[in-house]
Amino acid sequence: MSFRREAYVPKGGPDGGDGGDGGDVVLIADPSLSSLIDYRFKHHFKAQRGTHGKGSRMHGSRGEDLLLGVPIGTQVYAYDESTKETGELIADLTAAGERVIVAKGGQGGRGNIHFVSSTRRNPAFAELGEPAEETWLELTMKLMADAALIGMPSVGKSSLIAKISAARPKIAEYPFTTLVPNLGVVSIDYDSFVVADIPGLIEGASEGRGLGTEFLRHIERSALLLHILDASGSWEGRDPLQDYRIIRSEIEKYSPDLASRPEIVVLNKADIADTTEQVKPLLDELQKRALEIAGGNEYSPDYVKPQLFIVSAVTGQGLDPLLRAVNQRVKELRAAAAAADAATQSSMPTYEKIWEHKRKERDRAFTVTNLGGNVYRVAGKTVERMVIQTEWENDEAIAYLQRRLERFGVEKALVAAGARNGDEIRILGRSFALETNLLEDEPDEEEF
Ligand SMILES: Nc1nc2c(ncn2[C@@H]2O[C@H](COP(=O)(O)OP(=O)(O)OP(=O)(O)O)[C@@H](O)[C@H]2O)c(=O)[nH]1
Ligand SMILES: [Mg+2]
Structure with missing residues (x-):
């Protein structure tokens, strides 16, 4: 609050500037x-x-x-x-x-x-x-990656990301070497895509075993799953087909949406294992699944020919065709996602606007409670703010507040709740007497 003060201008008008807004x-x-x-x-x-x-x-x-x-x-x-x-x-x-x-x-x-x-x-x-x-x-x-490497522990997920990208995760022959996901960028044919190396999943992962749900969460943002299997059975003498079924069932239990994502299957460690016996049963399993998704019809648009790649993350054999296939699939999936995004117009600022709108609405609400006798409490964020913004030592400011409250509908609500002139109104720690002319025109009961 300020008034102009200048020589020869005895009664300068008000000239108090506004306070600056707070930062966001x-x-x-x-x-x-x-x-x-x-x-x-x-x-x-x-x-x-x-x-x-x-x-x-x-x-x-x-x-x-x-x-x-x-x-x-x-x-x-x-x-x-x-x-x-x-x-x-x-x-x-x-x-x-x-x-x-x-x-x-x-x-x-x-x-x-x-x-x-x-x-x-x-x-x-x-x-x-x-x-x-x-x-x-x-x-x-939640990690953002085009493709996620999933599979049992020690199948070679980290070895693979190390071979195909600049990522340098820890690699070791014992299970659960990877505890936090790693991201790597793969460049191929002038394109590039992001791959996430996720910690190993085990039976019961969907119920949280071996931190399974924590790890599965990271896969949710990847449109494509790269399912890695160990052809050598080097960890606990496991069988790739059996592993495949276990991981699939965990994903299905965790999230049907995740389970429906496209998948490319990779049989790793081909340098130390003979995969001839493993390919047919695996392909049969993949074909069975592909047909299930397509409602048993190989000519349905939902049918996707299963993809199985035999590679070695150590020697690099078989990796080129794998990366080309992944690149191709990633490109298709990105295009589909962009089209879906455009269709729903789901842009981030909308959230913010809706959220702010809802909050404003919530803030504007207020309640009037009779505290007994002639005392009423008015509570609500915006109403309370008006009080906070008032200089209580200044009568003019208080008069201004009263008009604000009236315009906001507080007076009306008080009268509706039974308050009469002279009743005590409390807002936050302040209290004042109600002075309203809303009641003036009210006819005397005796006139009826
Ligand atoms: N011979 C051979 N060994 C491999 C190959 N890929 C991985 N390994 C070995 O398998 C072991 C496990 O490899 P990692 O890459 O750590 O396996 P992971 O899937 O990341 O394991 P977790 O992080 O525990 O889930 C290491 O000793 C690797 O050297 C491969 O293609 N050939
Ligand atoms: Mg690893």
Whole structure:
């Protein structure tokens, strides 16, 4: 609140500028990050506040936004801290640079120049700034890869990604060598695609055995599954066909959607195993599955000829045809996904808008409760904000608040709840007497 003060201008008008808006808290997908580890121990983040407005119509400056980097593939959910429940999906940051405002900075309070009216020439009050928005979020990350390498432990998934990309994961002859997924970029024929090396899956994975569900989660974003089998039976003398069936059944139990994804099967370690006996039973199994999906009809558009590749991740034999087939399939799947995306118009900002809209609606709601006798409590976020934004020591500001509450429908709701002139109204820690002319026209009961 400020008035113009100048020599020879005895009664300068109001000239208080607005306070600056607070900065926003923004999440942004950063390709240089690979995990959410930064958020495991630090949970509270705050953008800068705006600065105060000043006289001579000087507006305060806007607070700086706080940009929080998250890895590509981060999903942002609303979270209720009191019930510990995960709410709706707010954003799915799937491309570098994609961002979402998760907490908007409060609006700066308006200076007294805004409150001039025909009856109020010299408003001696200003609005206090809006309190900042606070929110709890839950962040989860799902890997983004075109194809996921799945299979039992020790079948050679990490060896394969090491051979076909620049990824250098740990490789060893004991099971569960890989504990966190690795990503690798494969370049072929001027194209490239991203492959994820997932930790080994075992029987019972869909129920969480061997951290199975944690690992299966990472496959969900890959349109194509590369199912790796060990032809040598070097780990516990296993049989590839049996392994294939176990993994398939775990995926089906975990998610029918995941189970319906296209799959390319790879028989690895061909350098140390004789695969002649294994190929036919495997192909029979794959053909059976392909027919099942196509409703038993080989000419149906749903029928996809099963693909089985015999390779060695150590010598590199058989890898070229495998990578060409994967590249081809990835290209088709990307085109299909892009078409589906365009059809549903599912773009990220919509989430943000819907979420904000819902929140605004929720904030606008308020309740009136009779606390007994002539005392009423009004509660609701927006109503409470109006009170917070009021300078309580300033009568003019209070009068302004009263008109705001009236326009917002609070007065009407109070009268509907039975409040009468002079009753005590409480909002947050403040209390005041109701003064309304909504009741004036009400006829006296005795007149009837
Ligand atoms: N001879 C031969 N050995 C292989 C081949 N591929 C992998 N191996 C060996 O098999 C063992 C397991 O390989 P990894 O690549 O660590 O297997 P993984 O599937 O990533 O295993 P987990 O991470 O435990 O799930 C290692 O000793 C590799 O050297 C192959 O094509 N030929
Ligand atoms: Mg591995």
